[in-house]
Amino acid sequence: MLRIAIQAKGRLNEQSLGLLAEAGIVVAEGKRRLVVRAEGFPLEVLFLRDDDIPQTVAMGVADLGIVGLNEVEERGFPVERLMNLGFGSCRLSLAVPDKVAYTGLDYFRGRRVATSYPNILQRYFSERRIDARIHRIEGSVEIAPAVGISDAIFDIVSSGSTLISNGLTEVEQVLHSEAVLIGTPDLEEGKRREASQLMFRFNSILESRGMKYVLMNLPEEKIAEATALLPGMRSPTILPLAQKGWCSMHAVIGEKELWERIERLKAIGAEGILVLALENMIR
Numbered sequence: 001m002l003r004i005a006i007q008a009k010g011r012l013n014e015q016s017l018g019l020l021a022e023a024g025i026v027v028a029e030g031k032r033r034l035v036v037r038a039e040g041f042p043l044e045v046l047f048l049r050d051d052d053i054p055q056t057v058a059m060g061v062a063d064l065g066i067v068g069l070n071e072v073e074e075r076g077f078p079v080e081r082l083m084n085l086g087f088g089s090c091r092l093s094l095a096v097p098d099k100v101a102y103t104g105l106d107y108f109r110g111r112r113v114a115t116s117y118p119n120i121l122q123r124y125f126s127e128r129r130i131d132a133r134i135h136r137i138e139g140s141v142e143i144a145p146a147v148g149i150s151d152a153i154f155d156i157v158s159s160g161s162t163l164i165s166n167g168l169t170e171v172e173q174v175l176h177s178e179a180v181l182i183g184t185p186d187l188e189e190g191k192r193r194e195a196s197q198l199m200f201r202f203n204s205i206l207e208s209r210g211m212k213y214v215l216m217n218l219p220e221e222k223i224a225e226a227t228a229l230l231p232g233m234r235s236p237t238i239l240p241l242a243q244k245g246w247c248s249m250h251a252v253i254g255e256k257e258l259w260e261r262i263e264r265l266k267a268i269g270a271e272g273i274l275v276l277a278l279e280n281m282i283r
C-alpha cells in the first residue's frame with residue numbers, strides 16, 4: 001500500500017491534511033499515531049517532522065511526501081519532485097541590519113551569515129564566487145546579528161514582519177518555496193499507478209482553485225456572442241428555458257476574468273446571472 005509522509009505538526013500539517021480531505025481521503029484525527037491508515041484511498045499516512053521527510057522518501061520508507069521545497073533543496077536527498085501544491089509559500093532570503101548601506105553581494109565577502117539552511121546558501125555563494133563565513137544555527141536566526149553572532153542572516157521570509165521587528169532588511173531573494181509532493185525514485189509499477197491516481201486528484205483540486213461556475217438566462221439569438229465571451233471547457237452548456245426564445249447558459253470561468261466577462265454578458269442581454277463555487281474540475 002502507498003505510504004505518504006506529511007508534517008506531524010507545524011505550518012504544513014493542516015493544509016496537507018486539507019488537501020487529502022479534498023481528494024476524498026480522510027485521516028482519522030484523534031488516533032494520531034505515527035502511521036495511520038486513511039479512508040477513501042489505499043494509503044497510509046506517516047506523521048513526521050518536516051526535516052525528516054526528504055530522507056524518509058529517498059529511502060523508500062515512505063513512497064510520497066508533502067514538504068517545503070526549502071527542506072528538499074537543503075537536505076539534497078535523491079527524491080523525485082512530482083508537483084507543486086500551491087500552499088506554504090515563502091522565500092529564503094539574505095537580510096542585513098537596517099544600518100548597513102547595502103550595494104550588492106560583495107557585502108558578504110568575508111562576512112558571517114547565520115542560517116539554518118547552510119547548504120542552499122553555500123551553493124548560492126559558490127556559484128557567485130562569494131567567500132562568506134556561514135554559521136549554522138537552529139532556530140531564532142533573526143536575532144543573530146543583534147547579539148553579535150553574525151553580520152547577516154539567511155532565513156525564511158513570508159510577510160517580512162519578523163525581519164522588520166529585528167531591524168533587518170531583506171536584500172537578496174534566493175529561493176522561492178512552496179509545499180511540494182515528492183516521491184521515491186523508481187517506484188514499483190503498482191505504486192506508481194496509485195501515485196498517479198492520487199496526483200490526478202490533486203491536480204483537479206488545484207486546477208479548480210480560482211474557478212467559478214456561472215449560469216445565466218440569455219436570449220437565444222445571443223448564444224454565439226455569449227459563447228465567444230464564455231468558452232467554458234469544451235463549450236458552454238445551453239439548455240432551453242420554458243419561455244420561448246430564451247435559454248440558460250452554463251460555463252466554468254476563472255475568477256480573474258469573471259467580473260469583466262459578466263459586464264459584457266449583461267451588455268448583450270444576459271440576466272439572472274448566478275456565480276457558484278466550483279469544488280472540482282476534471283478535464
Ligand code: ATP
Pocket residue numbers: 007008009010011012048049050051067068069070071088089090156157158159177178179
Ligand atoms: P518541524 O517540527 O516539522 O520540524 P518546523 O518548525 O521545522 O517544523 P514549520 O515552521 O512548521 O517547520 O514550517 C514548515 C514549512 O512551512 C517550512 O519549511 C516552509 O516550507 C513553510 N513556511 C511557509 N511560511 C513560513 C514561514 N513564515 N516561516 C516558516 N516556514 C514557513
Ligand code: MG
Pocket residue numbers: 049050051
Ligand atoms: Mg523542521
